Amino acid sequence: MKPVAKEGSNGHWVSTWAASAQGAYPTGSVIAQPDLSIAIPDAPMGLHNQSFRMVVRPALWSSRFRLRISHVFGDRPLALRGVQLALHAGGGACLPDTRVALPDMDIGAGQAVWTQAVDLPWLHEQALPWMSGRALTFSACVKGFSGPITWHAKSMATSYVSPPGDLLAAADDSEIRFPHTTTSTFFIDAIDAWLPEPCHAVVAFGDSLTDGTATTLNGHDRWTDVMQRQTWAAGHRQVAVVNAGIGGNQVAGPLPAMGPWRGGPAAAERIYRDVLSLSGVQTVLWLQGINDFSENGQADVATVVQAMHGAIDQMRSRGLRVIGATIPSALGSHRPGHGGAEQDARRRAFNDEVRKGNLFEEYADVDAALTDEISGRLREQFNGDSTLGEAGDGVHPNRAGHAAIADRFSKVYFRQALC
Template sequence: MDRRSFGQGTLAAILAGTVARELRAQEAAAGEGWATSWAASVQGPYPVGNPSAQPNQSFIFPDPAEGARDMTLRLVLRPSLWGRRARLRFTNAFGTRPLRLDGAHIGLQHSGGALVPGTKRPVRFAGAEGVTIEPGGQVWSDAVDLPFAAEPASPLLMGRKLAVSFHVAGASGPMSWHAKALQTSYATAPGAGSRGGEEGEEAFPFSTASWFFLDALDVSAPAATPVVVCFGDSITDGTASTMNGDDRWPDVLARRLNAAMGNRVSVVNAGIGGNQVVGPAEYGPDKPFPGGPSALARLERDVISLSGVTTVVWLEGTNDFSRNGNASLDAARDGMREGVRRLRAAISGVRVIGATVTPALGSTSAAHGHAEQDEKRKGLNAFIREGGLFDAVADFDRATLDPATGGLRPEMIPDSTIGGPGDKLHPNRAGYLAMGSSVELASVVPARR
């Protein structure tokens, strides 16, 4: 058959397939595999959680029990690492009905709810356009070639964001979500149908400051690529940092590592606002808690099951010692010992870094700021520094403590998300910058010999 007998679309498809096969061959020759590049630890069901700067969601989800209904979500996320191929993990972890998703696409965000023209690619599941996820389940998509990331090391990709669009067919029922995205994403009206194939933003008039159903993004990367998971509570999740500013302390750490190593390391955020090491004792759709399941209860899903994990930085404890948690110092220490034991048993060679808990003395939050909490915090910090459990220590207490008051340094208190005086519990942008800048890079990603 003469090449001229092909239609233009057919020829383009053949060429695209040839490029995809060549990219896969290059990856195989280079010993490439999957590395998690973004994550959002899920909780549920919506609306139980601690979102920040959340718009009114009643236009999108008028009945939380019914959840999302015949509508398309366009979720915006920033990869920490770029690769020529990607795959997505969708979850129904805290759902009570089968979740049907279809019409999924991935592309570069232009701005707002619009995509960069020509970057959109369909996402499939075992070759099919849609997938049903049973209650408590999760599923990975098929691999998607990303021609716009054909040069993953290009500095022009650094900081760019992806838009992942998908249609919720029927009514989802109770929704698994990550409340505190600190990133604006977009949604159609209920009943609008499958609109993810559209590059424009006209079909997406509504916004949300949370992520729903999507909890991980993997990219193809060399097998030795370090993947650092930052595990913790709202101070890892980024409460009081800048909305859409990507200035949580894990973001600062990621930029420092990128400056030193280029596009050869991934830092992902596994924080949940209000999270505790050991509480609550029970968690599920029928027994939700704003801080999500305990660190120990979610360790498998939110850390161990991610791809290529090499290092975990664990910052947690302040909520255990709050009036909501009321945990003893021994309980928190024992919980950390158990968590580190599980990590080392599950991930060969993993480095686990203990982060000291930042001060909250004098907080305006009703649950925080009291003297007993501060004494337990100091005890936990002494254990983290001196107990021999961790491979290294990130001393965030030292980076944020005002010796004159025993609380946060005054310049780190005003809220960067919504303005105002702050709560003397959550560091602002200045505080997170100090925290992320204080981490010894060699403790997170040691030099290879």
């Protein structure tokens, strides 16, 4: 049995997972986050002589991967030791005999660095069809202090951190040395797989409607996850649907006076890092704008449209197919910054621009799927919190709403992409 898609053979790198870096812990919008005050007692100093184990799910599998480690919000060099990649066994544990060591890494403040390619000797061609939905663990220990931790706050999946002072946990298959859990992702922001030429990535770009607020924790039922499974069910194993959403993100904002913003850099500013710098991308699915029109954003429609045009031009200049979307309603929401009539008027005006074809050549009518025509609000069957089992906030659709979003995008995407 021979590992597949070796670099140098007929293949290329394809990004198969992402978690866009949005700031330094704890700036961000988290979901069901445990108290990390014992694991990280001093946020500006970060992790201290400490191990972490991040659980990640590649959309497509190969016997060869590389990982991008982001320290873009760091203020000092980051020293990673005992770097390991392994098959996730469940909880904070690795499957025995699957750990593969990577070289130590020293990353300068403000930098993001790809690891060298790493081969998984236990993964062979015959096993690949059975790997869909499985996860890898990326483990390492921080020597000294990490300083501010570059992170993705809302990962909707559980990862693990050792107590401060435990440098050896990363090299242990067991979960015993990782008592602390997080629903966020530290340091790693992208994974590439070496895959045959027909394989490619579809990047979903946006805010919390893409990042997954109100979906099921560890349920992997964001609309991007649903769309990935739809492509598998249709027999298309060459497509990786990658999630580059950030909760709270804005297209043109945030306002300079707001300081460090929980939603990270504006979409127009992060387009290169989170889309164009990823590998093997052919299509971008863009659902965004509601935060720009909120009380926190206060942008007019023309400003958002202009910022989107600039980003769309960049993507099209790279030969990418761009599919946009209308924005569903937040009318009547009790979530701070949302719910007002003025926000809804700007949202509807933006949707008019989308439907007229003034922004995107193709678009998914997400608004028509999620917004009730009579009340003008998020449909009742979609207004719930699948994460905590609570009432919905009127902005974020539940897991059923995400399935409806996936259905709208899939119908547009499959018109051309896989004919």
